[in-house]
Amino acid sequence: MLQHFNKIQRKEMSIEQLVSLLEKEGIQFAQSKSLIRYPVIDCLKYIAKISGANLEL
Template sequence: MQSTEAHMKEKQRREKIEIIFSHRVKGESYFHGSSYQWKNIVYQNYNRIQQNELEVEQLISKIEKAGIRFTQHRSLIHYPVIDFVKYIAKIYKEPSKYNNHI
């Protein structure tokens, strides 16, 4: 019984991750290369962002250090990053610290 329940939870978790990563974010074209790369960095740092342990500017620096280049000025990169954080919060039904932004 528990293994079936655990299997269902794992399946739901994977489905949510699939939904999150397949979502098109306005401003995705501001990043060179695969959107999965920068989205993965944002996703991995989502909890730190929500808990105010990491600011968007620091996250953008992490994206840059990972070798992801931008097609727009760095100041514009905030918008798709914040949008993606808000979308993750929406999927997980959590309040986003950025609900009043943009």
């Protein structure tokens, strides 16, 4: 996810695309994609906070 943070920040990739990419890489989720979206957003916000970057979702 950290590798694609800049693409999300520049709005070149959506949250749904990131979740699909994670699934293609072999990460499995027990919940539906609509529920996975929220922890992914929280993680991206945390990365933005730590790096001092401005992230608008």
